[in-house]
Amino acid sequence: MGVLEELVYHVIRQDFVIKFFALVGLRIISRKLKPQPDAPNPLNLKMNKEITQLTERHVAATYGRYPIALIKGKGMHVWDASGNKYLDFVAGVAVDSLGHCPPRVVQAIRKQAGQLLHVSNWFHIEPQARLAAEITRLSFGNKVFFCNSGTEANEGAIKLARRFYVDQGQKNKTEIITTYKAFHGRTLGAMSATPQEKIQKGFGPLVPSFKYVPFDDIAAMKKAITAKTCAVMVEPIQGESGVNIPDKKYLKELRKLCTKRNVLLILDEIQTGFGRTGHLFAYQGFGAKPDIMTLAKGLGAGVPIGALVMTNRVAKSLGPGTHGSTFGGNPLVCAAALASVDIVGQKDFLKNVRDTGKYFLSRLKELSRKFSIIKEVRGMGLILAIDIDGSSAAVAKDCMEQGILVNSIQPGTLRFIPPLIVSQKNIDTLIRVLTKSLARLS
Ligand SMILES: Cc1ncc(COP(=O)(O)O)c(C=O)c1O
Numbered sequence: 001m002g003v004l005e006e007l008v009y010h011v012i013r014q015d016f017v018i019k020f021f022a023l024v025g026l027r028i029i030s031r032k033l034k035p036q037p038d039a040p041n042p043l044n045l046k047m048n049k050e051i052t053q054l055t056e057r058h059v060a061a062t063y064g065r066y067p068i069a070l071i072k073g074k075g076m077h078v079w080d081a082s083g084n085k086y087l088d089f090v091a092g093v094a095v096d097s098l099g100h101c102p103p104r105v106v107q108a109i110r111k112q113a114g115q116l117l118h119v120s121n122w123f124h125i126e127p128q129a130r131l132a133a134e135i136t137r138l139s140f141g142n143k144v145f146f147c148n149s150g151t152e153a154n155e156g157a158i159k160l161a162r163r164f165y166v167d168q169g170q171k172n173k174t175e176i177i178t179t180y181k182a183f184h185g186r187t188l189g190a191m192s193a194t195p196q197e198k199i200q201k202g203f204g205p206l207v208p209s210f211k212y213v214p215f216d217d218i219a220a221m222k223k224a225i226t227a228k229t230c231a232v233m234v235e236p237i238q239g240e241s242g243v244n245i246p247d248k249k250y251l252k253e254l255r256k257l258c259t260k261r262n263v264l265l266i267l268d269e270i271q272t273g274f275g276r277t278g279h280l281f282a283y284q285g286f287g288a289k290p291d292i293m294t295l296a297k298g299l300g301a302g303v304p305i306g307a308l309v310m311t312n313r314v315a316k317s318l319g320p321g322t323h324g325s326t327f328g329g330n331p332l333v334c335a336a337a338l339a340s341v342d343i344v345g346q347k348d349f350l351k352n353v354r355d356t357g358k359y360f361l362s363r364l365k366e367l368s369r370k371f372s373i374i375k376e377v378r379g380m381g382l383i384l385a386i387d388i389d390g391s392s393a394a395v396a397k398d399c400m401e402q403g404i405l406v407n408s409i410q411p412g413t414l415r416f417i418p419p420l421i422v423s424q425k426n427i428d429t430l431i432r433v434l435t436k437s438l439a440r441l442s
Contacts, residue, residue, distance in 0.1 A: 047071075047081030066400060073100025076419055076426055078405070087429055089418040090405045094239070094271050094383070097298035098340060099419040105301045105339045112335035119331065121324065127334035134341050138280055140289040141309035145318060146329025150270035150296035151185025153306035154233075156323060157266045157292045158189045158207075160310065161231035164264065164317040173230040179215035183240035184233065184268055193233060196241075216246035218253045225257070231264040231292075232257075236282035239271035242413040243385035245378055251288035264291040264314065270306075271383070274298035275344040275420050278354035278381030285380070298420075301340035305333040344420065353420050356427070357381040360416070363431045371438045384416045385409070390441045398437040404430055 051069035068080040076099055078088050091097065098105060112127065119125060132144040147153055158176060165173035176193060178184065184193040191199055192207035200206060209228075213220040215238055225232070236251060238244035251267075258265040267290035272282035276298060279285040283293065291314050296306035306328075310318075327333075343349060361379045364386055368374035376387040388395065392408035399406050409415040418426070 051081055066397075068400070075099040076422060085403060086400070087404045087426055089416045089422075089430060090407045091417055091419045092302065093297065093407075094276060094417040095297045095300075096302050097274055097276070097420045098301045098343060099421045100302075102301055102340070102343075104343065105336050108335045108339035109303070109332065112332050116331045118327070120326075121328065125329060125331055125334065127331050127338055128329040131329070131334045131338050131341065134338065134345070135295075135307065135309060138341070138345050139293065139309055140283070140311065141293065142312040143310055143315035143318075145308040145310075145323065146334070147306040147308070147325045148304050148327050149185075149306045150268075150294065151187045151190040151306075152325065152328075153270065153294035153296055153308050154184045154190040154193065154268060155187055156308040157233065157268075157294050158193065158231075159323060160292060160308065160314060160318060161233075161264050161266060163322065164314050165230045167317045170230075172228055175209045175211055175226065175228040176231045176233055177211045177213060177221065177224050177229060178233045179238070180212055181215055181238055181241035181244065182233075182235060182268075183238070184235075215244060216250050218250065218257065221254065222257060225261050225263055229261070229263050231266050233266040233268060235268045235270075236272045236286055237277065237380060237383060239383065239415075239417075240409065242387070242410045243378055243383055243415055245380055248286065251283065251286040255288040255290075258291075266290060266292045266294070268294050270294055270296045271417075274340075275350055275353050276381055276383050276417070278350055278357050280345060280350060282380075298344070299340065300333055300337045303333045303336040305329075305337050349420070353381050356422060356424065357384070359424050360384055360422075360427050363427055364416075367431060367434060367438070370435070371442055373438065373442055379416070382416075382418060382420055382422065386414050387412055388414065388438070388441075395434070395437045395441060398440065399430075399433050402433045402436065404433045406430070406434075 048068050052067050055065065070078045071081045072079040076087055078086050078100060128146060135144050136142055145156055147156060161176060162174050178193045178195065180195050182194055183196070184190040189207050191203065192210045194200065195212040211224055213224045215234070221232065232254060234254065255265055267283055269281050269283065273295045274280065274297070277285055281293065283290060291311055293309040294306070295309065299305050299307060357379060360382065361377065361384060364377045364379070364384060368377050368386065373389040374386050375389055378385055392412050392414045395414060396406050396408040407415045407417065
């Protein structure tokens with residue numbers, strides 16, 4: 001090889017080597033950037049632990065969390081980062097009413113995401129208008145205000161009740177009566193409406209003019225209402241304090257009392273609304289219409305949305321500038337909620353919730369006959385609970401280890417709020433697992 005030939009040969013070779021490494025490098029980078037849905041997650045086996053540690057290092061510790069990270073869901077099931085599968089009786093706290101990633105909701109989100117994600121409420125928003133029309137068609141309400149969460153919906157209800165009477169020249173009618181063991185949320189107003197020490201402690205002074213009476217006690221409510229009372233606010237069933245179901249006449253009598261004493265009735269249907277009790281709204285099952293109803297959780301089937309539903313009479317007090325929420329009722333969440341309402345609003349769907357709920361209740365009652373540590377079983381539709389003489393947290397942990405998620409809502413109380421698509425077979429699986437857990441505890 002001559003000198004010139006040798007030089008050309010080296011240049012070509014070097015170029016080839018550079019090109020080769022550049023190509024390999026590019027391939028590695030593109031593989032890393034490109035989502036590979038079917039490839040196993042390279043961190044898979046350690047993932048639960050790694051995500052737990054990351055959470056503990058960087059996320060505010062406001063929740064006592066189980067040491068698993070849920071990364072995928074389909075229908076009644078969720079999977080953790082280490083590949084374990086669970087049957088879900090928690091449903092994101094009564095949110096995933098149609099199960100995980102319900103195809104029609106996912107499809108509606110995809111379509112809307114490609115069209116318009118968010119615009120200001122200074123403009124009309126088609127999915128918002130259509131959702132409000134559906135909610136009012138299916139309920140007592142004439143108007144809807146949209147927000148992002150349950151607590152925000154309740155804040156709106158509190159403001160509206162006060163403003164309604166101010167607009168009628170009754171400035172002193174500012175008092176709101178709520179019930180012991182209620183849960184209305186964590187913001188200042190909603191928390192002040194929530195007479196639980198563990199929620200309110202250390203955050204005072206609370207918003208003034210809240211008064212509390214025992215739940216399911218009409219006589220106490222009668223006594224507490226004064227000329228200063230603008231509203232009574234209750235959950236049709238107290239969810240967070242362990243599924244407390246009132247006497248079936250309670251809401252009807254409350255309705256009559258509120259009308260007679262010129263007080264607004266606010267029903268917090270954040271947990272009971274959207275099919276949970278086997279009626280689209282629980283008030284329909286109890287036969288008592290409110291003036292104001294608050295919704296969130298199941299409404300969006302997994303997307304964050306809250307709503308304040310009201311009659312025309314009170315809605316007059318929410319004129320331009322009185323209230324607002326930047327994200328409230330944005331196109332994306334309303335498109336998802338519309339798809340969800342379309343399914344949950346069907347009569348057959350609700351009948352199925354009632355039938356499955358009855359089956360669930362009967363299976364829990366059967367269990368209580370086997371285990372004397374079960375002190376009480378209660379439920380309506382697909383919101384149910386059992387009280388046990390022992391650690392409900394230990395049972396929930398044991399169930400999780402056996403592949404079922406249940407919720408220990410109070411010490412000694414297990415709550416069941418599965419997706420509304422739960423089947424009798426799913427319930428049988430739960431009962432089998434609970435039987436083993438309770439046997440270990442007994
Ligand atoms: C009856 C009720 N009201 C209000 C809330 C608060 O809702 P959010 O957590 O969406 O603010 C909850 C939440 O559990 C609830 O169950």
